[in-house]
Amino acid sequence: MAFGMIGTSDAPAVADAAPGRRSPVALLLLLPGVAYLALFFVVPFVSLIVTSLKAPDPFGEIGRYVYAFRWENYVEVMTTYWPHIARSFGFAIAATIIALLIGYPIAYFIGVKLRRFPLLQALALVLVIAPFFISFLLRTFAWKQILADEGPVLGVLQSLTILPDDARLTGTAGAVIFGIAYNFIPFMTLPIYTSLERLDLRYLEAGGDLYASPATTFFKVTLPLSMPGVVSGTLLTFIPAAGDYINASSDFLGAPDTAMIGNVIEANFLRVENYPVAASLSIILMGAILLLVGLYIRRAGTKDLV
Amino acid sequence: MESASSGADLQLDDVSKRFPGFTAIEELNLTVPAGSFFALLGPSGCGKTTTLRIVAGLETPTTGRVLIGKDDVTRTPSYRRPVNTVFQSYALFPHMTVLENVAFGLKRRGTKNAIARAHEALQMVELDHVAQRRPAQLSGGQQQRVALARAVVNRPALLLLDEPLGALDLKLRRQMQVELKDIQTDVGITFLHVTHDQEEAMTMADTIAVMNKGRIEQMGAPAELYELPRTAFVANFLGQSNLFAGPVLSAKGDTIVVDVAGRKIAVPRERAQRHAGDVTIGVRPEKLVLHTTEPAPAAGVNLLGPGRVHDVSFSGVSTQYLIAVPGVGTLTLFAQNLVSGPVVSDGAEVWLTWSVDHGFGVADEPAEALRFDPDDDTQAIAIAQRRRIEAELEEA
Numbered sequence: 001m002a003f004g005m006i007g008t009s010d011a012p013a014v015a016d017a018a019p020g021r022r023s024p025v026a027l028l029l030l031l032p033g034v035a036y037l038a039l040f041f042v043v044p045f046v047s048l049i050v051t052s053l054k055a056p057d058p059f060g061e062i063g064r065y066v067y068a069f070r071w072e073n074y075v076e077v078m079t080t081y082w083p084h085i086a087r088s089f090g091f092a093i094a095a096t097i098i099a100l101l102i103g104y105p106i107a108y109f110i111g112v113k114l115r116r117f118p119l120l121q122a123l124a125l126v127l128v129i130a131p132f133f134i135s136f137l138l139r140t141f142a143w144k145q146i147l148a149d150e151g152p153v154l155g156v157l158q159s160l161t162i163l164p165d166d167a168r169l170t171g172t173a174g175a176v177i178f179g180i181a182y183n184f185i186p187f188m189t190l191p192i193y194t195s196l197e198r199l200d201l202r203y204l205e206a207g208g209d210l211y212a213s214p215a216t217t218f219f220k221v222t223l224p225l226s227m228p229g230v231v232s233g234t235l236l237t238f239i240p241a242a243g244d245y246i247n248a249s250s251d252f253l254g255a256p257d258t259a260m261i262g263n264v265i266e267a268n269f270l271r272v273e274n275y276p277v278a279a280s281l282s283i284i285l286m287g288a289i290l291l292l293v294g295l296y297i298r299r300a301g302t303k304d305l306v
Numbered sequence: 307m308e309s310a311s312s313g314a315d316l317q318l319d320d321v322s323k324r325f326p327g328f329t330a331i332e333e334l335n336l337t338v339p340a341g342s343f344f345a346l347l348g349p350s351g352c353g354k355t356t357t358l359r360i361v362a363g364l365e366t367p368t369t370g371r372v373l374i375g376k377d378d379v380t381r382t383p384s385y386r387r388p389v390n391t392v393f394q395s396y397a398l399f400p401h402m403t404v405l406e407n408v409a410f411g412l413k414r415r416g417t418k419n420a421i422a423r424a425h426e427a428l429q430m431v432e433l434d435h436v437a438q439r440r441p442a443q444l445s446g447g448q449q450q451r452v453a454l455a456r457a458v459v460n461r462p463a464l465l466l467l468d469e470p471l472g473a474l475d476l477k478l479r480r481q482m483q484v485e486l487k488d489i490q491t492d493v494g495i496t497f498l499h500v501t502h503d504q505e506e507a508m509t510m511a512d513t514i515a516v517m518n519k520g521r522i523e524q525m526g527a528p529a530e531l532y533e534l535p536r537t538a539f540v541a542n543f544l545g546q547s548n549l550f551a552g553p554v555l556s557a558k559g560d561t562i563v564v565d566v567a568g569r570k571i572a573v574p575r576e577r578a579q580r581h582a583g584d585v586t587i588g589v590r591p592e593k594l595v596l597h598t599t600e601p602a603p604a605a606g607v608n609l610l611g612p613g614r615v616h617d618v619s620f621s622g623v624s625t626q627y628l629i630a631v632p633g634v635g636t637l638t639l640f641a642q643n644l645v646s647g648p649v650v651s652d653g654a655e656v657w658l659t660w661s662v663d664h665g666f667g668v669a670d671e672p673a674e675a676l677r678f679d680p681d682d683d684t685q686a687i688a689i690a691q692r693r694r695i696e697a698e699l700e701e702a
Binding site: 200202203205206207208209210211212213214216217220221224225 | 362363364383384385386389390391393395397398399400401410411414415456457460
């Protein structure tokens with residue numbers, strides 16, 4: 001897991017094993033990757049920065065912008081859209097926590113409890129990734145039907161008087177968070193499974209032998225040893241969740257008042273054609289994610305990633 | 307949970323453990339007195355590790371009871387038992403420092419000064435200077451000592467050792483054997499040591515129980531087991547033995563006389579398990595005396611021979627002779643190096659004598675006793691392995 005490796009700076013043995021030989025073959029092999037990144041990441045990124053600083057067309061034509069250095073774009077979008085940015089991160093954090101709470105037990109069950117039954121283990125893993133066989137959009141749309149005003153879930157909850165008659169499920173923050181969590185559970189489960197599958201169960205026996213109850217053994221031994229998987233899983237969930245615009249869209253599980261930053265960017269790029277606003281929002285989103293992820297890895301992922 | 311400062315008795319009553327398809331332990335009865343160093347010795351698959359895991363609470367016995375002190379702990383989960391284990395793999399937590407590993411048990415029980423006491427335990431095994439390192443940064447011997455400190459620091463009523471020295475090289479193993487014994491004497495904890503290394507068991511334990519196929523074959527002090535094995539398995543697993551079968555000719559007075567290939571061999575009555583019919587008797591290789599001329603018969607001495615020497619291996623301190631005696635089979639003889647080098651060479655005709663007091667009679671049926679497969683002996687396995695490697699090297 002690539003993310004799991006972040007912060008394992010104290011692994012000198014591996015680095016020493018390959019002395020710094022700069023062979024031309026190695027550089028040659030790197031070339032396609034570097035070219036790909038330059039073409040499809042660096043060039044669009046520079047273009048995005050340039051776009052984010054553009055000024056409106058002096059003749060007032062909609063959708064046309066001229067080159068400029070209008071840094072006020074950033075100030076304007078921050079003052080206008082800060083609630084969307086805050087909501088995006090709030091939803092993403094909530095969805096990540098829910099996905100972790102659901103994904104970890106699944107991963108533990110498959111990686112530890114099913115270890116003695118390889119066939120069942122393989123079957124369970126297929127079931128975890130089975131949702132990918134159907135398009136993300138279709139699945140989210142299906143949830144919209146299930147949670148709809150005339151749908152079965154709301155009907156049951158209302159007839160049990162858990163929810164009042166005028167309550168709705170779709171179009172609420174809860175539905176959006178639920179949808180994001182649902183869609184990213186496999187991304188959370190698989191890396192954690194990879195960590196737990198390698199967990200030496202003798203450490204758990206040693207925990208019990210040293211007076212740790214099963215719960216204490218979990219928090220002191222199992223969880224720390226599976227942290228690489230947890231860090232990978234939360235990053236794989238949180239980063240795309242923060243930029244998600246499908247679940248929060250009014251066409252799916254959201255409503256105008258649940259719009260996330262992704263919805264704003266989408267509207268500005270494709271409907272309003274306000275490219276500088278969309279571009280500066282994209283860069284703010286990217287920067288904010290980088291900042292949060294950096295802090296998170298510093299906090300969770302340095303020493304404990306063995 | 308009380309912290310036992312000195313050891314407690316361990317008692318196993320009729321403990322059995324059945325797994326699907328096989329029985330690991332059959333009706334085991336065992337009492338380990340408080341403060342003793344008790345070794346469970348046996349070949350792999352004899353049930354000794356299962357016994358240890360049942361005492362630790364990592365397995366539940368199918369039948370029977372486990373008592374530590376006066377408490378029945380049969381259904382007590384491992385984390386509530388006053389028992390600590392030094393695991394064969396050490397099982398040191400890789401994400402914690404050495405100090406955190408050693409303090410783990412103390413912290414779980416809310417002991418005050420957990421860190422200070424962990425440092426003391428590390429000083430005892432002379433590893434306090436690596437307290438802040440991770441287990442992976444230590445050598446095998448150091449990890450073993452950390453595992454020991456992590457268990458001993460809790461002052462358990464009972465300390466379980468699951469072949470903890472198996473992974474160490476010979477020199478380190480000898481050193482650790484001495485250290486372990488010292489620690490046991492110092493802290494007075496009851497030690498239950500599981501091993502397949504007979505030498506380790508003999509040098510360290512007060513009492514050894516030899517296990518075979520889920521049952522205890524014989525239990526006693528190391529010297530007692532060695533001098534007077536009661537079964538063919540013990541006679542061969544704990545050191546080597548020469549075993550002979552034959553019918554009892556007379557059982558008058560305090561000796562029984564057995565016919566071995568025409569020779570009358572006497573065994574003290576109280577050293578023989580069976581006194582009539584076909585019996586198996588034996589003698590240890592170092593008790594045999596080698597003669598190049600036929601000695602005159604003497605009272606209190608057994609005589610076998612003539613036989614022919616077909617292998618002489620000189621190991622410095624002693625020489626091992628393999629001697630084929632017609633009608634008896636091949637006997638092994640260890641002679642101390644009193645003169646310079648071996649006294650006879652291959653093909654020499656020799657006679658063997660030993661004091662009647664050194665013979666013993668085992669309980670097995672003669673047919674079964676002689677069918678003992680010496681491959682079960684760890685030493686034999688090691689020799690076979692070395693031969694295989696040598697053969698491979700020659701081919702290459």
